[in-house]
Amino acid sequence: MSIRVGQAAEAPPFQKAALPLLDDTQLRKNVRHATNVITRKRAAVVGEQHDWQQLRASASAIKEHTLRHLDRYLEQFEKNCTAAGGHVHWAADADEANRIILDLIQQQGGKEIIKVKTMTSDEISLNPALEAAGIHPHETDLADMIIQLGRDKPSHIVVPALHKNRQQVREIFMREMGLNELGDRPEDLTTAARNYLREKFLRVKIGFSGANYLIAETGGVCVVESEGNGRMCLTLPETLITIAGIEKVIPTFRDLEVFLQLLPRSATGERMNPYNSLWTGVHKGEGPQNFHVILLDNGRTRILSDQESRQTLRCIRCGACQNACPVYRQTSGLAYGSIYAGPIGAILTPQLFDMQHAQTLPYASSLCGACYEVCPVKINIPEVLIHLRGRVVREQQSSANLEAIGMKVMSRIFSSRRTFESAQRLGRLGQWPFVSEGWVKHLPGMLGNWTEVRDLRPMPAQTFRTWWKNRQKQKLKLEDSPGTQVSQKPGLKENHHA
Amino acid sequence: MPDTTNTREAILHRIRTANADAPSSDYALIERAYQQSASMDRAEILKTFADRLHEYDAHVTEATQQTVPAAIAEVLRRNHQHSAIVADGFPPSSLPEGVHWQQESELNTAEGAISGCEVAIAHTGTIIIKGSRRITLLPERLLCVVYASQVVETVPEAFARLQPLAAEPLTFISGPSATADIEMTRIRGVHGPRFLDVILLQD
Numbered sequence A: 001m002s003i004r005v006g007q008a009a010e011a012p013p014f015q016k017a018a019l020p021l022l023d024d025t026q027l028r029k030n031v032r033h034a035t036n037v038i039t040r041k042r043a044a045v046v047g048e049q050h051d052w053q054q055l056r057a058s059a060s061a062i063k064e065h066t067l068r069h070l071d072r073y074l075e076q077f078e079k080n081c082t083a084a085g086g087h088v089h090w091a092a093d094a095d096e097a098n099r100i101i102l103d104l105i106q107q108q109g110g111k112e113i114i115k116v117k118t119m120t121s122d123e124i125s126l127n128p129a130l131e132a133a134g135i136h137p138h139e140t141d142l143a144d145m146i147i148q149l150g151r152d153k154p155s156h157i158v159v160p161a162l163h164k165n166r167q168q169v170r171e172i173f174m175r176e177m178g179l180n181e182l183g184d185r186p187e188d189l190t191t192a193a194r195n196y197l198r199e200k201f202l203r204v205k206i207g208f209s210g211a212n213y214l215i216a217e218t219g220g221v222c223v224v225e226s227e228g229n230g231r232m233c234l235t236l237p238e239t240l241i242t243i244a245g246i247e248k249v250i251p252t253f254r255d256l257e258v259f260l261q262l263l264p265r266s267a268t269g270e271r272m273n274p275y276n277s278l279w280t281g282v283h284k285g286e287g288p289q290n291f292h293v294i295l296l297d298n299g300r301t302r303i304l305s306d307q308e309s310r311q312t313l314r315c316i317r318c319g320a321c322q323n324a325c326p327v328y329r330q331t332s333g334l335a336y337g338s339i340y341a342g343p344i345g346a347i348l349t350p351q352l353f354d355m356q357h358a359q360t361l362p363y364a365s366s367l368c369g370a371c372y373e374v375c376p377v378k379i380n381i382p383e384v385l386i387h388l389r390g391r392v393v394r395e396q397q398s399s400a401n402l403e404a405i406g407m408k409v410m411s412r413i414f415s416s417r418r419t420f421e422s423a424q425r426l427g428r429l430g431q432w433p434f435v436s437e438g439w440v441k442h443l444p445g446m447l448g449n450w451t452e453v454r455d456l457r458p459m460p461a462q463t464f465r466t467w468w469k470n471r472q473k474q475k476l477k478l479e480d481s482p483g484t485q486v487s488q489k490p491g492l493k494e495n496h497h498a
Numbered sequence B: 001m002p003d004t005t006n007t008r009e010a011i012l013h014r015i016r017t018a019n020a021d022a023p024s025s026d027y028a029l030i031e032r033a034y035q036q037s038a039s040m041d042r043a044e045i046l047k048t049f050a051d052r053l054h055e056y057d058a059h060v061t062e063a064t065q066q067t068v069p070a071a072i073a074e075v076l077r078r079n080h081q082h083s084a085i086v087a088d089g090f091p092p093s094s095l096p097e098g099v100h101w102q103q104e105s106e107l108n109t110a111e112g113a114i115s116g117c118e119v120a121i122a123h124t125g126t127i128i129i130k131g132s133r134r135i136t137l138l139p140e141r142l143l144c145v146v147y148a149s150q151v152v153e154t155v156p157e158a159f160a161r162l163q164p165l166a167a168e169p170l171t172f173i174s175g176p177s178a179t180a181d182i183e184m185t186r187i188r189g190v191h192g193p194r195f196l197d198v199i200l201l202q203d
């Protein structure tokens, strides 16, 4: 089995990837603007929903119950979807999913497909797999189109191109759609997209989608969207292929009353998004007559078996944790090296990889808890982050690396006052070649990892312990001459800002 | 087609192993303390519904059973529409005269579509339509006729009414098609109808 999360295996560590992004002022401005707008809108519509906490409680209970009886609900979904004329396939990993999809498309003799936004297809790197086989996937979601035509990477779950502004989008559209003229008002840009895609919607015979919910009770599927491109892909083609992670199943039709209240408010700050489509298998004379669902594992069953982090699978991909995260807001989603960015990405990506890659992601957080507070299904992301950090450390310790040796030496030094004080003296002497303009900017060797993303204050001329000793002596002397003030911690003042 | 029977068994086996320690829990016992019934009176519910539609840039007209053909004619006139395509099952007696009613084969050239609905939700300004997925999607304009008795206050009340239709193709519509993908500015009408008209019918 080979589990893949987009191109994350080749991605640099978070701390490295974040550096150039922090220098990109345009990108940071775009991200700040977008996350501010969504956060504000979300707060308003969540604030007016007086039963918000009750909805969250029910949503997390439904998800938790479903996950613990996942076999039963998946089988029920399969049975009902098949009875309604759909075909259900199971895929253990990305390669198997891609092979099934490719076979289905080739059976129809298709050379093109129209796609509605699906994170799961990015997770399995479907587009490159199709292109390698000579099949062209047309992304139809406006943001996905911007990413596809601009050969860029998505940076947000809900608004994948939020790091691009209107001028940048205009340039991409003019170049890729071969337009000589195009305004840069959002209206102009959406009209260009409408004209560009209409012909494809009407011509291409195979549609491809993800799923927000699979309904066990009916065998139905629900897709949530805004633009209508989803409805086009779901109803106009002759064949429809839908991919969904196995955790997307919910027990009953009625459960949607909970999720359809939580998702739009959390994701885009709307009371309801413009369109939700529900269908069940094949409907005679209405929509695609050939319908396939692929149920994807790709590491999910492994997450299910970890008691502490199983809750990760409750995620309904609303992106609220990304908008709320102070780290994400500074670096954008591009730093996470994975299609799943922000707090949810920091816990999901390394787990999908069984902690073999993306080990720096659990550290891309200040554990402030903002993500947990906004999460509509109450995933305790900080708790899972700490659990995963523990796993990273355990794995690294077992590989007996330099850091582990360093930690052992440190514990010796810290365990006796004498060794500690002499280490401090040595440090003060040894640091001078690295101090410039009052800061330590680069340390040698392994310590360099620390200074790569931080500047340090040098060690002060005198430690607190020495200052305290001297002060006590001074005090004894001064007690004889009243009216004189004891000096304020001299050497420590400097260190305060570090 | 690759044979995925073994994969199916393997995935189910992994799930069962992972859940071997799961205490059995009863779906029926899941707590649902959220609002499930109406808290406002009928007049307030209808007003909320109209307000929400306005916020989505939809146009709302009120009418009665007797005046509905005239109301439809008025909406078409205001929109400079000479033709429209009508959803299956829409009562012909509600249609005005003097309009060219198109067939589904003329969908690509239709100026607009007219449809009824199953249920509408005041709290979110949502209209739920059964079937007719193509005709309510492709034209520039959609006119939807909603009976006051079809409007409920909350999302859970709508799902209770929709339960018998759970396996039908359903579309939830909340305002015209829109996107906020570019600089988070809400733009109306990307691929679906750019304009939504609603006639609210007192019954």
Ligand code: SF4
Binding pocket: A157, A266, A314, A315, A316, A317, A318, A319, A320, A321, A322, A344, A371, A374, A375, A376, A377, A378, A379
């Ligand atoms: S973890 Fe919670 S807040 Fe983050 S995307 Fe998933 S559901 Fe939304």
